[in-house]
Amino acid sequence: MSAPYPWLETPWQRLLTTRARPAQALLLAGPRGVGKGALARAWAQALLCETPLANGAACCECPACHWVNAGTHPDFRLVTLQEKTTKEGETRMATAIEVDQAREAVDFVQLSTYRAGFRVVLVNPADTLNLASANALLKVLEEPPLNTVFVLVSDQPRRLLPTIRSRCTRLDIGLPPLDLAAQWLAGQGVDDAVNLLALSGGTPLDAQRWVDSGELDERRSVLEGLARLGQLDPVMLGDRWKAVSPQTWHNVAYKWLGDLLAVKLQGSVRFNRDFADVLAQLGKKADLAKLLALAKVQAIEGRTLAHPLNRSLQLQAWLIQYRHVFD
Ligand SMILES: [Zn+2]
Numbered sequence: 416m417s418a419p420y421p422w423l424e425t426p427w428q429r430l431l432t433t434r435a436r437p438a439q440a441l442l443l444a445g446p447r448g449v450g451k452g453a454l455a456r457a458w459a460q461a462l463l464c465e466t467p468l469a470n471g472a473a474c475c476e477c478p479a480c481h482w483v484n485a486g487t488h489p490d491f492r493l494v495t496l497q498e499k500t501t502k503e504g505e506t507r508m509a510t511a512i513e514v515d516q517a518r519e520a521v522d523f524v525q526l527s528t529y530r531a532g533f534r535v536v537l538v539n540p541a542d543t544l545n546l547a548s549a550n551a552l553l554k555v556l557e558e559p560p561l562n563t564v565f566v567l568v569s570d571q572p573r574r575l576l577p578t579i580r581s582r583c584t585r586l587d588i589g590l591p592p593l594d595l596a597a598q599w600l601a602g603q604g605v606d607d608a609v610n611l612l613a614l615s616g617g618t619p620l621d622a623q624r625w626v627d628s629g630e631l632d633e634r635r636s637v638l639e640g641l642a643r644l645g646q647l648d649p650v651m652l653g654d655r656w657k658a659v660s661p662q663t664w665h666n667v668a669y670k671w672l673g674d675l676l677a678v679k680l681q682g683s684v685r686f687n688r689d690f691a692d693v694l695a696q697l698g699k700k701a702d703l704a705k706l707l708a709l710a711k712v713q714a715i716e717g718r719t720l721a722h723p724l725n726r727s728l729q730l731q732a733w734l735i736q737y738r739h740v741f742d
Pocket of ligand 1: 463464465466467473474475476477478479480
């Protein structure tokens with residue numbers, strides 16, 4: 416079994432060399448969209464495999480490997496965000512890993528293992544542990560039971576409790592080299608890989624997701640609206656864009672504002688290279704203080720991306736503020 420993605424070969428080989436004595440608490444940290452989750456799963460499988468290869472990688476053929484792939488290995492637990500049903504009967508993804516989940520993982524590691532090998536608990540995204548769940552986990556991270564390995568995955572390791580961070584052996588996964596990422600994307604049948612990577616901030620898995628999910632079309636619709644300042648109608652656009660997922664809207668608008676700031680401050684575009692000309696014109700007109708204020712609002716919104724009660728009203732308010740940036 417090779418690394419899940421070609422740019423992960425170095426950290427993957429490094430992990431494999433530790434298979435005989437793995438870190439009992441490992442923190443995989445780095446930007447989103449670079450494959451940390453896949454690396455964590457591959458590592459869990461390597462640890463649980465009962466007939467590993469000479470280099471320590473999983474054989475992909477033994478019963479343990481099959482159970483890991485089916486998500487049924489009795490010595491493996493995934494602790495992650497769960498769907499919840501609201502009072503109104505809507506299903507939503509929780510924004511935090513709850514204390515009950517952490518306690519369940521703590522109980523799990525106190526049991527004896529089923530297969531007499533390692534036992535692995537994967538926590539992803541670890542930065543969504545709330546204070547209570549982090550504290551519950553901390554107890555076992557301080558003194559993990561024998562043969563127990565915790566793997567924590569995080570895009571925002573600074574949001575972890577310092578006491579959790581200090582218990583972990585940290586492995587940082589950086590952005591892949593541009594040529595390697597572009598080559599991989601091209602191999603997945605993606606056209607214009609280099610421009611797409613600029614758009615995704617250099618993260619190949621985000622770039623691929625944009626292609627697969629049709630988000631590129633939504634992006635174009637939003638950016639064309641933001642670019643045509645003279646015809647910007649907040650009511651009409653607010654109504655049209657309420658169908659765009661809040662996450663997509665947030666990413667697109669955030670990068671657009673980032674580019675306006677980059678044009679204003681450094682004279683160059685970072686993400687939306689296909690809109691470089693119009694960004695250069697708008698950047699000249701923009702008021703820096705107002706632009707910074709709007710970018711700040713956008714950053715705060717990104718932390719609480721729940722469905723607001725009235726999406727089009729919220730978009731309208733944003734668009735009115737956006738138009739004022741260029742008054
Ligand atoms: Zn195996």
